[in-house]
Amino acid sequence: xxxxxxxxxxxxxxxxxxxxxxxxxxxxxxxxxxxxxxxxxxxxxxxxxxxxxxxxxxxxxxxxxxxxxxxxxxxxxxxxxxxxxxxxxxxxxxxxxxxxxxxxxxxxxxxxxxxxxxxxxxxxxxxxxxxxxxxxxxxxxxxxxxxxxxxxxxxxxxxxxxxxxxxxxxxxxxxxxxxxxxxxxxxxxxxxxxxxxxxxxxxxxxxxxxxxxxxxxxxxxxxxxxxxxxxxxxxxxxxxxxxxxxxxxxxxxxxxxxxxxxxxxxxxxxxxxxxxxxxxxxxxxxxxxxxxxxxxxxxxxxxxxxxxxxxxxxxxxxxxxxxxxxxxxxxxxxxxxxxxxxxxxxxxxxxxxxxxxxxxxxxxxxxxxxxxxxxxxxxxxxxxxxxxxxxxxxxxxxxxxxxxxxxxxxxxxxxxxxxxxxxxxxxxxxxxxxxxxxxxxxxxxxxxxxxxxxxxxxxx
Ligand code: URP
Ligand code: ZN
Ligand code: ZN
Ligand code: ZN
Numbered sequence: 001x002x003x004x005x006x007x008x009x010x011x012x013x014x015x016x017x018x019x020x021x022x023x024x025x026x027x028x029x030x031x032x033x034x035x036x037x038x039x040x041x042x043x044x045x046x047x048x049x050x051x052x053x054x055x056x057x058x059x060x061x062x063x064x065x066x067x068x069x070x071x072x073x074x075x076x077x078x079x080x081x082x083x084x085x086x087x088x089x090x091x092x093x094x095x096x097x098x099x100x101x102x103x104x105x106x107x108x109x110x111x112x113x114x115x116x117x118x119x120x121x122x123x124x125x126x127x128x129x130x131x132x133x134x135x136x137x138x139x140x141x142x143x144x145x146x147x148x149x150x151x152x153x154x155x156x157x158x159x160x161x162x163x164x165x166x167x168x169x170x171x172x173x174x175x176x177x178x179x180x181x182x183x184x185x186x187x188x189x190x191x192x193x194x195x196x197x198x199x200x201x202x203x204x205x206x207x208x209x210x211x212x213x214x215x216x217x218x219x220x221x222x223x224x225x226x227x228x229x230x231x232x233x234x235x236x237x238x239x240x241x242x243x244x245x246x247x248x249x250x251x252x253x254x255x256x257x258x259x260x261x262x263x264x265x266x267x268x269x270x271x272x273x274x275x276x277x278x279x280x281x282x283x284x285x286x287x288x289x290x291x292x293x294x295x296x297x298x299x300x301x302x303x304x305x306x307x308x309x310x311x312x313x314x315x316x317x318x319x320x321x322x323x324x325x326x327x328x329x330x331x332x333x334x335x336x337x338x339x340x341x342x343x344x345x346x347x348x349x350x351x352x353x354x355x356x357x358x359x360x361x362x363x364x365x366x367x368x369x370x371x372x373x374x375x376x377x378x379x380x381x382x383x384x385x386x387x388x389x390x391x392x393x394x395x396x397x398x399x400x401x402x403x404x405x406x407x408x409x410x411x412x413x414x415x416x417x418x419x420x421x422x423x424x425x426x427x428x429x430x431x432x433x434x435x436x437x438x439x440x441x442x443x444x445x446x447x448x449x450x451x452x453x454x455x456x457x458x459x460x
Contacts, residue, residue: 009049018033021050021391024432031385049359054344074116074120077315078118084425102143117443119390155186196209197331204274213243233259240266257459312370431447
């Protein structure tokens with residue numbers, strides 16, 4: 001059974017070109033000049049873009065965090081992702097202190113396997129650096145997990161000391177793994193947060209005020225130096241501040257294997273959202289925090305120059321009513337995280353509409369580069385013969401308004417409520433199966449398969 005996607009503009013990092021795409025079973029069989037291919041069935045993509053499915057390399061489904069769990073399960077979260085044109089997520093298995101990396105991996109397989117609408121992989125959060133953890137990093141690679149997230153933030157939870165980071169980086173260098181870093185100086189931040197609370201400043205905006213951008217810049221620089229000393233590849237996650245971007249750009253200019261991602265919330269939202277009255281700011285509490293708007297132009301520029309090479313969401317949804325509420329009266333107890341997995345492709349398409357990004361760069365930052373960065377290319381991240389038929393047909397002239405009333409994420413608010421978007425997902429195929437079309441969701445939460453990933457494909 002073959003399907004022809006005809007009449008569309010296929011988008012790759014080098015731009016858009018008119019082509020027909022033939023899908024045979026789970027894979028792309030051919031990409032040809034318009035009118036040169038035929039299939040058993042045809043999907044008309046006239047006037048639309050044909051994109052490689054989005055790859056969101058940073059999500060947290062069912063994550064135990066802040067005394068609760070993020071509310072999207074693998075099932076609801078991957079379904080919402082599919083609605084928004086994302087056909088692969090890479091989520092984080094979370095090592096609890098006192099447990100092993102391999103048992104953690106088993107635990108995350110038990111949560112996700114058989115429960116995903118799209119394909120998925122894992123990174124590993126290392127929160128307990130010891131001889132066994134270091135040894136097991138190598139076994140994780142055999143299990144398809146070659147990227148390890150560490151935290152310079154959240155003392156007492158996921159935080160690692162500089163010495164622990166150094167040890168993990170030495171191991172990463174040895175085995176070819178990539179260290180992903182949450183770069184904020186958590187020790188200094190906790191002091192500022194305690195001082196603010198003691199002074200009676202308890203509202204959500206304090207979350208932003210006590211996590212200044214300098215402390216993201218400082219931690220980013222420190223992580224880069226540790227990576228330089230050890231020779232480890234480094235990927236800075238959820239970069240939000242101009243200061244951190246400058247440190248990444250400098251390291252990259254010197255030829256160091258340093259990479260970074262940003263997220264739509266840092267491109268579109270700001271500390272003004274955190275300052276919304278009546279505790280509404282709690283909806284926007286995530287770490288690093290939303291910044292002053294002046295950082296946004298730098299982030300867009302970073303996306304153009306490739307100092308920011310990936311856009312992910314850091315999707316980590318907590319309900320406003322019963323979860324964010326835990327921090328009313330003490331901003332430090334608001335669970336950290338925001339929803340967004342459904343809207344990344346649309347929000348970044350707005351960057352194209354606004355002239356911030358080219359079409360090619362949209363696809364590169366949201367699909368092609370994450371595929372290469374995390375060892376999925378060319379199975380994922382490209383429309384080419386032999387690749388998985390993960391395909392998004394995107395209507396660039398449709399209009400939509402984002403809202404919790406209409407989104408598919410399992411959370412009671414939208415961080416982008418009322419945002420007017422030009423462009424909309426029309427049809428989504430996951431390994432050849434139509435999972436979203438104008439008649440709705442036709443996928444299944446047993447369809448998604450675990451992706452055993454190879455190592456970072458950008459390493460020198
Ligand atoms: O606030 C955030 N970002 N929550 C998710 C966990 C993390 O640090 O990525
Ligand atoms: Zn983080
Ligand atoms: Zn995260
Ligand atoms: Zn709830």
